[in-house]
Amino acid sequence: DQQVKQNSPSLSVQEGRISILNCDYTNSMFDYFLWYKKYPAEGPTFLISISSIKDKNEDGRFTVFLNKSAKHLSLHIVPSQPGDSAVYFCAASNGAGSYQLTFGKGTKLSVIP
Amino acid sequence: EPEVTQTPSHQVTQMGQEVILRCVPISNHLYFYWYRQILGQKVEFLVSFYNNEISEKSEIFDDQFSVERPDGSNFTLKIRSTKLEDSAMYFCASRREVGTDTQYFGPGTRLTVL
Numbered sequence: 001d002q003q004v005k006q007n008s009p010s011l012s013v014q015e016g017r018i019s020i021l022n023c024d025y026t027n028s029m030f031d032y033f034l035w036y037k038k039y040p041a042e043g044p045t046f047l048i049s050i051s052s053i054k055d056k057n058e059d060g061r062f063t064v065f066l067n068k069s070a071k072h073l074s075l076h077i078v079p080s081q082p083g084d085s086a087v088y089f090c091a092a093s094n095g096a097g098s099y100q101l102t103f104g105k106g107t108k109l110s111v112i113p
Numbered sequence: 114e115p116e117v118t119q120t121p122s123h124q125v126t127q128m129g130q131e132v133i134l135r136c137v138p139i140s141n142h143l144y145f146y147w148y149r150q151i152l153g154q155k156v157e158f159l160v161s162f163y164n165n166e167i168s169e170k171s172e173i174f175d176d177q178f179s180v181e182r183p184d185g186s187n188f189t190l191k192i193r194s195t196k197l198e199d200s201a202m203y204f205c206a207s208r209r210e211v212g213t214d215t216q217y218f219g220p221g222t223r224l225t226v227l
Contacts, residue, residue: 032214043117043204043218044156089156098144098161098169099214105155 003027004092006104015113019077023090023104026071030092034101035064035075038087047088048075080111115139117219119205125225126195134190134222136205144208145188146216147180149173149201156204162188163210195226 005024013019023033031052036044050057050064050073057064063076077084090104118137126132138145147159160170162180179191188207192199202223206216 034215036218041220043119043220046215046217049215091156093214095214098146098163099208099216100146100158100161100169100171101148101156101216102158103156 002104003030004090004102004104006088006090006107008107009105010108010110012110012112013080015082015111016079019075019080019084019109019111021075021077021088021090021107021109023073023075024071025073025092027092027094027102028071029094029096030102031095032093032099033064033066033073034091034093035062036089036091037084038089038106044089077109080109082111082113085109085111115141117205117207117217119203119219119222121222122220123223123225125227128197128226129194132192132195132224134192134203134205134224136188136190136219137186138188138205138207139217140186141209142207142217143210144168144216145180145182146206146208147190148204148206148218150204150221151198151201159190159203192224195224197226200224200226 034049035047038044066073087106089106091101093099145162150156160174161168202221204221205219208216
């Protein structure tokens, strides 16, 4: 039951270029979306989030876009840096109950110097 | 910057043994969570805890699992009789109650059941 899907297991990008990570969801009750970054042997680190009432949220080099009609969100990193190399997880919550998160499988981003 | 901490970082145990994983959430947070990630799979929700009781739990969180907040700072996950398939990374997370859905995660405990 993959309610949150990250269809690209990996992505390689040149340093300085844009990285675009994609995420699709199937549960229309999700109303809050988050991106987490994870290095090996560490816990997920919160990166950026977006509420379903918005279609874009920006924080420095990171921008998240939400297309509710397509049930799709994307994370843009511009410019990409070697330190951005990590696994990126998309997560969603339905804003009810305990706000438990449903995660995608992750996309491993490699930024090549 | 406040952070969630977890101990131990790695726990090795024999099948059938009890383990307790410990977490110290961020001090002004009121919601607490356990998630796990089996190697190669996605992070999965186990349980949420608020106001000294379980608020939600997943199908994974069966009678072998329990959570407790024994004092004002620690939040523990106990597995009563470990199975091989309990081997995973276990992550604790915490969240402020009102106005934000952002959960902050600890570094995880790697549980290996032999």
